Amino acid sequence: MKNLATKLGSSAVLAVAFTQRAFAQTGGAFFSGASEAPAATAQGDLPSNVVRVINFFLGILGLVAVAFLIYAGVLMVTAGGNDEQVGKARKIITYAVVGIVIILLAYTIVQFVTNALG
Numbered sequence: 001m002k003n004l005a006t007k008l009g010s011s012a013v014l015a016v017a018f019t020q021r022a023f024a025q026t027g028g029a030f031f032s033g034a035s036e037a038p039a040a041t042a043q044g045d046l047p048s049n050v051v052r053v054i055n056f057f058l059g060i061l062g063l064v065a066v067a068f069l070i071y072a073g074v075l076m077v078t079a080g081g082n083d084e085q086v087g088k089a090r091k092i093i094t095y096a097v098v099g100i101v102i103i104l105l106a107y108t109i110v111q112f113v114t115n116a117l118g
Contacts, residue, residue, distance in 0.1 A: 047114075047117070051110060051114050054110050055107070055110065058103055058106055058107050058110070061099070061103050062100065062103050065096045065099040065100045065103065066096075066100075068092055068095070068096040068099075069092075069093060069096045069097075071092065072089045072090075072092035072093045072096065073089070073093075075088065075089040075092070076089035076090070076093075
């Protein structure tokens with residue numbers, strides 16, 4: 001399982017870091033009348049790719065936290081009066097909410113640093 005997670009994680013990093021953006025709405029060199037091809041800036045620079053990777057992983061972590069919230073809600077609804085199961089669900093909800101807050105703070109910090117550096 002760990003090997004699979006490592007392969008999926010590295011594949012996701014490579015997919016986000018090295019994908020080219022599609023400029024479907026711009027004419028580019030074909031319709032602008034320019035005789036030379038546009039500069040190769042479709043992939044962006046390293047800092048913007050790093051920010052994209054960080055935002056991608058923060059989004060994945062947000063989805064995982066929401067999935068834990070849903071799981072804890074189902075666990076609480078199906079507890080059937082079992083105090084131990086309700087306590088477990090409350091603990092999962094608490095940790096998931098704390099995780100969401102941390103993820104949102106991390107996203108805010110990344111956006112602030114990105115805007116501060118230009």
